[in-house]
Amino acid sequence: METSTPRRAPAADAAAASSYVSMSPSPSHTPRSSTKAKRTLNNGAAIVASSPSPSPSLAKGGGGGGGVNIQVLLRCRPLNKEELSINTPVVITCNEQRREVSAAQNIANKQIDRTFVFDKVFGPKSKQQDVFNHAVVPLVGEVLDGYNCTIFAYGQTGTGKTYTMEGGGGKTQNGELPSDAGVIPRAVKRIFDILEAQSAEYSMKVSFLELYNEELTDLLAPEESKFSDDKSKKPMALMEDGKGGVFVRGLEEEVVSSASEIYKILERGSGKRKTAETFLNKQSSRSHSIFSITIHIKECTPEGEEMIKCGKLNLVDLAGSENISRSGARDGRAREAGEINKSLLTLGRVINTLVEHSGHIPYRDSKLTRLLRDSLGGKTKTCIIATIAPSVHCLDETLSTLDYAHRAKNIKNKPEVNQKMMKSALIKDLYFEMDRLKQELYAAREKNGIYIPGEQYLADEAEKKAMSEKLDRLELGLESKDKQLDELQGLYDSQKVLSADLSDKLQTLQKRMQETECALAVLEEKYMQANNTIKEKEYLIENLLKTEKVLVDEAHTLRTELENTTDDLSGLFSKLERKGKIEDANKNIVGHFHSQLTQDMNILHRNISTSVSQQESQLKVLEEEMQSFITSKGKVVGGLQNQVREMKESFSSRIAELHGFANELNLKSQLSSEKLNAQVSAHTSDLEDCLKGLLADADQLLIGLQNGLSQQEESLSTLVEQQHEGLTRNVERTKSISATTMNFFRTIDAHALELKRILEESQASHQKQLLQLQTKFEVCAADEEKYLMEKVAGLLAESNARKKNMVWMT
Numbered sequence: 001m002e003t004s005t006p007r008r009a010p011a012a013d014a015a016a017a018s019s020y021v022s023m024s025p026s027p028s029h030t031p032r033s034s035t036k037a038k039r040t041l042n043n044g045a046a047i048v049a050s051s052p053s054p055s056p057s058l059a060k061g062g063g064g065g066g067g068v069n070i071q072v073l074l075r076c077r078p079l080n081k082e083e084l085s086i087n088t089p090v091v092i093t094c095n096e097q098r099r100e101v102s103a104a105q106n107i108a109n110k111q112i113d114r115t116f117v118f119d120k121v122f123g124p125k126s127k128q129q130d131v132f133n134h135a136v137v138p139l140v141g142e143v144l145d146g147y148n149c150t151i152f153a154y155g156q157t158g159t160g161k162t163y164t165m166e167g168g169g170g171k172t173q174n175g176e177l178p179s180d181a182g183v184i185p186r187a188v189k190r191i192f193d194i195l196e197a198q199s200a201e202y203s204m205k206v207s208f209l210e211l212y213n214e215e216l217t218d219l220l221a222p223e224e225s226k227f228s229d230d231k232s233k234k235p236m237a238l239m240e241d242g243k244g245g246v247f248v249r250g251l252e253e254e255v256v257s258s259a260s261e262i263y264k265i266l267e268r269g270s271g272k273r274k275t276a277e278t279f280l281n282k283q284s285s286r287s288h289s290i291f292s293i294t295i296h297i298k299e300c301t302p303e304g305e306e307m308i309k310c311g312k313l314n315l316v317d318l319a320g321s322e323n324i325s326r327s328g329a330r331d332g333r334a335r336e337a338g339e340i341n342k343s344l345l346t347l348g349r350v351i352n353t354l355v356e357h358s359g360h361i362p363y364r365d366s367k368l369t370r371l372l373r374d375s376l377g378g379k380t381k382t383c384i385i386a387t388i389a390p391s392v393h394c395l396d397e398t399l400s401t402l403d404y405a406h407r408a409k410n411i412k413n414k415p416e417v418n419q420k421m422m423k424s425a426l427i428k429d430l431y432f433e434m435d436r437l438k439q440e441l442y443a444a445r446e447k448n449g450i451y452i453p454g455e456q457y458l459a460d461e462a463e464k465k466a467m468s469e470k471l472d473r474l475e476l477g478l479e480s481k482d483k484q485l486d487e488l489q490g491l492y493d494s495q496k497v498l499s500a501d502l503s504d505k506l507q508t509l510q511k512r513m514q515e516t517e518c519a520l521a522v523l524e525e526k527y528m529q530a531n532n533t534i535k536e537k538e539y540l541i542e543n544l545l546k547t548e549k550v551l552v553d554e555a556h557t558l559r560t561e562l563e564n565t566t567d568d569l570s571g572l573f574s575k576l577e578r579k580g581k582i583e584d585a586n587k588n589i590v591g592h593f594h595s596q597l598t599q600d601m602n603i604l605h606r607n608i609s610t611s612v613s614q615q616e617s618q619l620k621v622l623e624e625e626m627q628s629f630i631t632s633k634g635k636v637v638g639g640l641q642n643q644v645r646e647m648k649e650s651f652s653s654r655i656a657e658l659h660g661f662a663n664e665l666n667l668k669s670q671l672s673s674e675k676l677n678a679q680v681s682a683h684t685s686d687l688e689d690c691l692k693g694l695l696a697d698a699d700q701l702l703i704g705l706q707n708g709l710s711q712q713e714e715s716l717s718t719l720v721e722q723q724h725e726g727l728t729r730n731v732e733r734t735k736s737i738s739a740t741t742m743n744f745f746r747t748i749d750a751h752a753l754e755l756k757r758i759l760e761e762s763q764a765s766h767q768k769q770l771l772q773l774q775t776k777f778e779v780c781a782a783d784e785e786k787y788l789m790e791k792v793a794g795l796l797a798e799s800n801a802r803k804k805n806m807v808w809m810t
């Protein structure tokens with residue numbers, strides 16, 4: 001969409017600007033020009049060119065080096081009443097959190113889901129308010145910051161583009177929007193709310209353009225005009241501004257000061273839009289519409305200079321892409337649909353080229369793409385709302401919309417903020433515009449022609465010139481085509497005469513051909529008969545030759561087989577010879593192995609018997625040592641017993657001595673002190689007790705020692721017995737194993753000898769049989785060969801005779 005900031009500020013701007021510029025209206029300021037102005041739209045670049053003191057520092061690049069991807073939102077409408085009544089299956093699933101839309105496709109009885117991710121996804125339950133908040137609120141902010149922004153709705157017919165952009169038809173009550181109000185009225189309300197909250201000085205104007213069958217019409221133009229009989233229906237020209245942009249000549253822009261004014265304008269413009277009933281939508285929009293809001297806001301620089309900031313919001317409702325057979329479009333409707341699809345196709349091609357960067361972008365191929373040029377790959381901030389239906393019947397169109405929208409996600413724009421204008425420059429421009437309008441008005445009043453500004457006149461002239469040149473070219477083309485046609489006519493006449501001659505000749509020739517054909521048929525019959533006879537003979541000869549060949553082949557095969565058998569037999573004999581040699585060698589090896597094994601076994605036997613005798617002698621030595629150890633132990637124990645006994649005796653003698661000594665003392669002292677006596681007796685008893693204890697201990701020790709020794713003796717003797725037994729068992733076992741092994745080897749030996757004998761016998765018998773077979777085979781082969789040769793000779797003689805016969809017969 002071409003951003004449209006005025007190159008020359010119109011009278012409308014002057015009127016609007018008068019709200020913040022102390023500018024008294026000119027005496028020739030008509031009431032109409034104070035609210036409306038005949039406008040020329042052109043792009044923002046013109047402002048830079050015409051602005052007397054551009055301030056580049058204020059312009060900010062929006063997209064950086066690589067640009068900014070345009071935003072693509074997806075909205076799926078709910079099933080409508082008809083779809084619900086016939087239980088139409090739903091094939092679309094929206095996942096708002098994951099921003100995904102999945103379409104379930106049935107290909108060859110397999111369900112295949114295709115999933116697309118968008119910048120935002122709105123499911124069937126989404127509200128108008130949600131769409132507005134996400135799609136429009138950020139862009140409204142950008143517009144008020146001085147950017148040009150475009151929101152356009154794209155989708156199959158009947159999927160809710162108009163519903164999303166304009167709303168469901170609910171009426172505004174007491175300035176409050178109905179819940180089904182679309183993006184446009186909500187954007188308008190928000191813009192006014194923000195401007196009022198900021199107490200900003202601003203002016204606003206709106207335009208409403210319709211593109212129908214590749215013709216542009218102004219939806220805000222009055223029904224009757226002083227200057228035209230039916231201006232509202234008159235198509236408007238889309239002009240190139242020479243700087244790569246376009247403008248719509250004569251497009252009305254209405255200055256507005258409140259939201260309700262815009263609602264009325266919208267209602268009026270929408271009412272004029274071309275709509276019609278199709279199978280898919282009762283009120284289908286048959287045209288594309290572009291509603292534009294241009295806002296000028298006053299700002300003061302830190303230096304105190306007054307600047308005008310300008311932003312523009314374009315709200316585009318595209319006509320629906322449609323399947324003509326499904327939408328039921330006929331005649332005029334079909335042409336409309338064709339045009340709609342054509343412009344949408346061009347839009348698709350533009351999107352593809354932008355995404356693939358594949359050279360020339362075909363903006364110029366349709367008015368729609370010329371108008372949207374700045375919004376697709378230009379300096380505008382753009383948001384596409386793609387609309388789809390959930391029903392299975394719309395699946396093809398839905399997939400096409402999803403593909404289209406998904407591809408559009410990759411378009412990069414390079415948003416640039418519009419240059420701010422200095423108020424003085426703007427006022428100057430406004431004065432120029434007022435003068436121009438005054439002159440125009442004057443010329444109109446005087447009825448002595450129509451005033452056209454020089455620039456416009458030149459543009460018109462250039463266009464006219466280009467048109468007449470084109471016409472000339474077309475006329476020239478037509479003339480040459482006429483000449484070609486005349487030439488072709490002459491050629492056609494001569495060809496006609498020629499073809500009459502040829503048809504006469506053809507008839508004569510046809511007669512002759514029939515006669516010749518009869519003669520030919522007779523000849524053909526004869527020829528067929530002769531041919532059949534020849535074929536029969538040929539067949540016979542062929543068969544004979546085949547038989548002959550087969551016989552010769554068989555003889556050859558037999559001969560080769562015989563040769564092969566002879567070869568095989570000689571190979572067999574040599575193999576048998578080799579086998580005999582190998583067997584001899586094996587026999588030698590077995591004999592050698594047997595003697596070696598016998599030797600080894602003898603050595604093993606000897607070793608085992610030696611080791612057994614050694615073990616026996618060792619065991620005997622051990623037994624003797626144990627016996628001597630036991631006897632020495634017994635001696636030691638006896639000595640100890642004697643010593644203890646001696647000690648016992650000496651102790652008892654000493655006790656007796658002590659008794660004697662006590663008695664003696666008793667006698668000697670007799671009546672000496674009783675005390676001493678008692679002490680002596682006490683001592684004596686103590687000593688006695690002590691000695692008794694010692695004796696008992698010594699006894700116990702001795703007994704313990706004796707017990708221990710006897711136990712040790714017992715266990716040692718048991719051990720020796722066990723070892724002896726084990727050893728004997730081992731010796732017996734080893735002896736039996738060696739005997740078994742010897743037996744085994746003896747048996748093997750015997751078997752080997754037996755085997756050798758059998759082998760020799762079988763070898764001899766084999767050789768005998770083979771010799772017999774060879775002689776038999778040789779005799780048989782010779783017989784067979786002889787017989788076959790005879791047979792072949794007979795057959796050959798027979799066939800020769802037959803051939804001779806045949807030759808003789810023919």
Ligand SMILES: Nc1ncnc2c1ncn2[C@@H]1O[C@H](COP(=O)(O)OP(=O)(O)OP(=O)(O)O)[C@@H](O)[C@H]1O
Binds near residue numbers: 157158161
């Ligand atoms: N999200 C929605 N919620 C409820 N109703 C909807 C929704 N979207 C569309 N509709 C209804 O579906 C019908 C068709 O919608 P609309 O006219 O907006 O489709 P369209 O895409 O503009 O079609 P066309 O291209 O033919 O103009 C209308 O009756 C509208 O109210």
